[in-house]
Amino acid sequence: MKRGAFLALPVLFLLPxxxxxxxxxxxxxxxxxxxxxxxxxxxxGHIGVLLGQPSVLGELCAGILLGNLxxxxxxxxxxxxxxxxxxxxxRIGVIVLLFEVGLESTIREILGVGLSSxxxxxxxxxxxxxxxxxxGAWLLPExxxxxxxxxxxxxxATSVGITARVLKDIGxxxxxxARIILGAAVIDDVLGLxxxxxxSGIILAAEGGGxxxxxxxxxxxxxxxxxxxxxxxxxxxxxxxxxxxxAKLRGPGVLVGVSLAFCFLLAYLAGVAGLAPIVGAFxxxxxLEPVHFHEFxxxxxxxxxxxxxxxxxxxxxxxxVQMGAKVxxxxxxxxxxxxxxxxxxxxxxxxxxxxxxxxxxxxxxxxAVGFGMIPRGEVGLIFASIxxxxxxxxxxxxxxxxxxxxxxxxxxTTLATPPLLKWSLDSRGxxx
Amino acid sequence: MKRGAFLALPVLFLLPxxxxxxxxxxxxxxxxxxxxxxxxxxxxGHIGVLLGQPSVLGELCAGILLGNLxxxxxxxxxxxxxxxxxxxxxRIGVIVLLFEVGLESTIREILGVGLSSxxxxxxxxxxxxxxxxxxGAWLLPExxxxxxxxxxxxxxATSVGITARVLKDIGxxxxxxARIILGAAVIDDVLGLxxxxxxSGIILAAEGGGxxxxxxxxxxxxxxxxxxxxxxxxxxxxxxxxxxxxAKLRGPGVLVGVSLAFCFLLAYLAGVAGLAPIVGAFxxxxxLEPVHFHEFxxxxxxxxxxxxxxxxxxxxxxxxVQMGAKVxxxxxxxxxxxxxxxxxxxxxxxxxxxxxxxxxxxxxxxxAVGFGMIPRGEVGLIFASIxxxxxxxxxxxxxxxxxxxxxxxxxxTTLATPPLLKWSLDSRGxxx
Numbered sequence: 001m002k003r004g005a006f007l008a009l010p011v012l013f014l015l016p017x018x019x020x021x022x023x024x025x026x027x028x029x030x031x032x033x034x035x036x037x038x039x040x041x042x043x044x045g046h047i048g049v050l051l052g053q054p055s056v057l058g059e060l061c062a063g064i065l066l067g068n069l070x071x072x073x074x075x076x077x078x079x080x081x082x083x084x085x086x087x088x089x090x091r092i093g094v095i096v097l098l099f100e101v102g103l104e105s106t107i108r109e110i111l112g113v114g115l116s117s118x119x120x121x122x123x124x125x126x127x128x129x130x131x132x133x134x135x136g137a138w139l140l141p142e143x144x145x146x147x148x149x150x151x152x153x154x155x156x157a158t159s160v161g162i163t164a165r166v167l168k169d170i171g172x173x174x175x176x177x178a179r180i181i182l183g184a185a186v187i188d189d190v191l192g193l194x195x196x197x198x199x200s201g202i203i204l205a206a207e208g209g210g211x212x213x214x215x216x217x218x219x220x221x222x223x224x225x226x227x228x229x230x231x232x233x234x235x236x237x238x239x240x241x242x243x244x245x246x247a248k249l250r251g252p253g254v255l256v257g258v259s260l261a262f263c264f265l266l267a268y269l270a271g272v273a274g275l276a277p278i279v280g281a282f283x284x285x286x287x288l289e290p291v292h293f294h295e296f297x298x299x300x301x302x303x304x305x306x307x308x309x310x311x312x313x314x315x316x317x318x319x320x321v322q323m324g325a326k327v328x329x330x331x332x333x334x335x336x337x338x339x340x341x342x343x344x345x346x347x348x349x350x351x352x353x354x355x356x357x358x359x360x361x362x363x364x365x366x367x368a369v370g371f372g373m374i375p376r377g378e379v380g381l382i383f384a385s386i387x388x389x390x391x392x393x394x395x396x397x398x399x400x401x402x403x404x405x406x407x408x409x410x411x412x413t414t415l416a417t418p419p420l421l422k423w424s425l426d427s428r429g430x431x432x
Numbered sequence: 433m434k435r436g437a438f439l440a441l442p443v444l445f446l447l448p449x450x451x452x453x454x455x456x457x458x459x460x461x462x463x464x465x466x467x468x469x470x471x472x473x474x475x476x477g478h479i480g481v482l483l484g485q486p487s488v489l490g491e492l493c494a495g496i497l498l499g500n501l502x503x504x505x506x507x508x509x510x511x512x513x514x515x516x517x518x519x520x521x522x523r524i525g526v527i528v529l530l531f532e533v534g535l536e537s538t539i540r541e542i543l544g545v546g547l548s549s550x551x552x553x554x555x556x557x558x559x560x561x562x563x564x565x566x567x568g569a570w571l572l573p574e575x576x577x578x579x580x581x582x583x584x585x586x587x588x589a590t591s592v593g594i595t596a597r598v599l600k601d602i603g604x605x606x607x608x609x610a611r612i613i614l615g616a617a618v619i620d621d622v623l624g625l626x627x628x629x630x631x632s633g634i635i636l637a638a639e640g641g642g643x644x645x646x647x648x649x650x651x652x653x654x655x656x657x658x659x660x661x662x663x664x665x666x667x668x669x670x671x672x673x674x675x676x677x678x679a680k681l682r683g684p685g686v687l688v689g690v691s692l693a694f695c696f697l698l699a700y701l702a703g704v705a706g707l708a709p710i711v712g713a714f715x716x717x718x719x720l721e722p723v724h725f726h727e728f729x730x731x732x733x734x735x736x737x738x739x740x741x742x743x744x745x746x747x748x749x750x751x752x753v754q755m756g757a758k759v760x761x762x763x764x765x766x767x768x769x770x771x772x773x774x775x776x777x778x779x780x781x782x783x784x785x786x787x788x789x790x791x792x793x794x795x796x797x798x799x800a801v802g803f804g805m806i807p808r809g810e811v812g813l814i815f816a817s818i819x820x821x822x823x824x825x826x827x828x829x830x831x832x833x834x835x836x837x838x839x840x841x842x843x844x845t846t847l848a849t850p851p852l853l854k855w856s857l858d859s860r861g862x863x864x
Contacts, residue, residue: 026516027523027709031700038693045683055683084458085520091459092521169684251477251487252601253745260746261470268463277459307742313685314692314743 030085034318036077037086040066041317048418054169056162057418059317063324071329081325090322091277093315094161098278099263100308101164101182102285104174107235110183110286113176117183119358124184124373125191128155128351135343140402146203147397150387153199154398154406155348157192159377159414160185161278165316166418167372172425177365181372182282184355189279189379190224196383200390207392220274227273231266231280235287243288256307259288276379323377327411331404340401341408348413349374371420376413380406462517466750468509469518472498473749480850486601488594489850491749495756503761513757522754523709525747526593530710531695532740533596533614534717536606539667542615542718545608549615551790556616556805557623560587560783567775572834578635579829582819585631586830586838587780589624591809591846592617593710597748598850599804604857609797613804614714616787621711621811622656628815632822639824652706659705663698663712667719675720688739691720708811755809759843763836772833773840780845781806799856807849808842 040062048058063080070078080086110117132155136148163181167173197220239262246258263284270280288304331337352373356366384406387398398406472494480490495512502510512518542549564587568580595613599605629652671694678690695716702712720736763769784805788798816838819830830838 025523025703025709027520027527028700028703030520030524031527031696031703031709035693035697035700038689038696042678042681042683042686042689042693046681046686049682058683085517088459088462088517088520089524091457092462095459095463246474249474249478250481251474251490253742253749254474254478256742256745257470257474257749261467261474264463264470265467268460268467271457271460271463277457277463307745310685310688310739310742311746313688313739317685317689 026085029079029083030089033077033080033083033086034089036066037062037080037318037321038314041321045317052422054166054418054422056165056169056320057415059320060324060415063321064327064329065324066321067325067327068329078325080322086318086322089315090319093312093317093319094278095263095267095281096260096308097161097168097312097316097319098164098282099260099285100305100312101168101173102282103288103305103308105179105182105286106289107232107286110179113180113183113361116180116358116360116364118187119360120180120184120355120369120373121187121191121358123358124158124352124355125156125188125195127354128348129153129195131155131347131351132344135340135347139340139343144392144395144397146199146206146392147387147402149199150203150383150390150397151344151402151406153192153195154380154383154387155344155351155376155409156188156195157376157379157383158185158188158352158373159375159379159410160188160282161319161377162375162414162417163372163421165320166421169418170422170425175425176361176363177368177372177425180359180361180364180369184358184369184373186228186279186282188373189275190221190228192379192383193224193274194221196386200386203390203392203397207390223273224275227270227275227280228283231269231283231287234266239287255304259304262288323414327407331407334401334404337401337404337408340405341412344405344409345412348376348409349416365424367424368421371417371424374413374420375417376410380410458517461511461515462521465509465512465515465518466521468498469494469512469750469753470746473753477749484854486598486850486854488597488601488752489847491752492756492847495753496759496761497756498753499757499759500761510757512754518750518754521747522751525744525749525751526710527695527699527713528692528740529593529600529744529748529751530596530714531692531717532737532744533600533605534714535720535737535740537611537614537718538721539664539718542611545612545615545793548612548790548792548796550619551792552612552616552787552801552805553619553623553790555790556590556784556787557588557620557627559786560780561585561627563587563779563783564776567772567779571772571775576824576827576829578631578638578824579819579834581631582635582815582822582829583776583834583838585624585627586812586815586819587776587783587808587841588620588627589808589811589815590617590620590784590805591807591811591842592620592714593751593809594807594846594849595804595853597752598853601850602854602857607857608793608795609800609804609857612791612793612796612801616790616801616805618660618711618714620805621707622653622660624811624815625656625706626653628818632818635822635824635829639822655705656707659702659707659712660715663701663715663719666698671719687736691736694720755846759839763839766833766836769833769836769840772837773844776837776841777844780808780841781848797856800853803849803852803856806845806852808845812838812842 041059044058044062044065045055046058048055048061066077067081069075129152132152133148136143136151137145140147140151160182163185164173167175167178172178242262243258246254263281266280266284267277268280270283271277353370355373356370359366359369384398384403388396388403390397473491476490476494476497477487478490480487480493498509499513561584564584565580568575568583569577572579572583592614595617596605599607599610604610674694675690678686695713698712698716699709700712702715703709785802787805788802791798791801816830816835820828820835822829
């Protein structure tokens, strides 16, 4: 199976490994993949930068390349998309990335643009939902209105990982636009959760012949709200004590260990509350402020920011390369799919441009906010796979063609964001 | 199942998570475990330091505590020992740790003490092998001589992770003793591999009625030798070009990404060659020298050492806590096991003290070298589980009692090393 990939290695290693070796150690395939992931990410990231793009675009393309080498007859690295260990490192990677981005802002700064974020989030959910529904009604007239609504739902949630990374790549993650986008993405996640629960609940009730319940959605919204409020309260009350206690601990790596534990705790709690773990990681980063690090002495929070950098330099590319590797280019083979995908992508992009109307502050680059909200990611795919599992009147709500179209929409919105965002922020004349 | 652990969290989260949340995201249990691993590692590491011990001893005890909370009726974190994602992070953690330790030395420095390392390794394999055999013949007279030989084999391989970490904790990883131990541990790994293959081959041949082949062992030794020679050649020829090419790449994290890719490549190749991946990671660290980083400008290799620190501060405790969590304290319940374990541990400790005779240099702390070679780790356990799978004349070569005794021996040698090593190096009067 790994024939192609092994060709680059000395002939000796073609010999089957002993049981003691390769067969026993689950880390070996992971190490093999990581070599390809890291080298291709840095190489393609370099090409991205040469072409004036954020390097994350190169990393995504590196992933698409690695994930589809099988189509060209090269075997060996196609497992990157499905390997569970690559997947877990990717998840930790995007958690660390959002924590790092969160560290660069404070709760006060995010609340300062809170009303804009709220309006941006609401508009950025309502408009794509409506447009997605219309695309469904237009191109899939034979499907039920429930399917159209579900298609609209897949367009709602912004995947903030790409945007956060682009903003970091071009050195803009502390600008007002960044705060509005990141705050809106957090609210987006809560809204998306409520919409998914509502649409699924209505479909399940329709299939069962009953009326949809109000309480499940209310409970979900309550849980998510309690999480966010709780995280902010933690910030005010608990963390200064935690960190001044931690500052008294001796031994290596206390600051890094305790900070990561705090980040992972909030990511876990967000996940348990039904939100994306990255929302918790971002909240953890927001909460930690220089005041928490007084007692650690020298360099304080800047040391933590420095310490997180190699972690995200290692792990974030794993996330973006794996995201690219999950794209199966064969979905582009069907013209039916392509039309639907093109319409969905247009709805996704145009729908999020409505966001910019929600920006209340003056002097904010509205294009950048609209572009920053474009990417759809795994949340859209999760919605689509839930739709593929829901059956109404003997038919799946999301069929194979529609599912492929959603995948293409996710790919195109993801790839379009880095150049658009960079262009919009550069064109304001602030330079790179 | 997680009842006990959840008690600490707000009551809200006792509600079963929605399918969209906990059920779908494999990272949530890992995040939960990581919070406990990191906090307990730093807390117990602190207590270790207060007691004058290297913090790694505290991390091991934290693991033993977490892994055995189930015995006290607290459920929820006992999964740390068996969770495959914790395991993979632990493996990456010890790889990064040995890479970091390798970075602090150069090939030239290791070759400078090469003859001592070779003698230390050979003595440190021969003596425990003989003593282990004698313990078997004495306490398990009814077992076959093959079983006694196998027991000897489980005592051969030094597990260098603990020693490397202790040397780092007490700031001695660049001393001559450290180089001799680390070099010997690399050679140890090759010798252990040959012994395992020989003993297994002889037993399989005895069971099959044939004579043991010479070539399988020769092939294994050849592969391992080719790997080590190849790694050193790579150092001389390939890496300067690789890194001066990498220095031209633009984009974030090129130095960290390319260096880790190089580390993972050598760890992978070591694994494929039948060696422990950490041998490859250590070799990668040795190969990288300041000259490779000239073209990266500012800070050169020291930047890389700084960049690896947060990675190992995060991931190395995962390794040591998990190592502790794998200890099932119930193995101490049987007195038969305890006698055998005590004898094995004595053979393991005394056997490695013979090592110090192999040190040729003057002014080297021989006690420290002997103590540094004491820990047995996963390699001994791997040997024992291979023995448990080998059947001769209808009986297992390693039965359940013997297996438990090997586990206790691994635990005791691991726990004994940090205090002994610290004491021996402190007593030379170099201070901490």
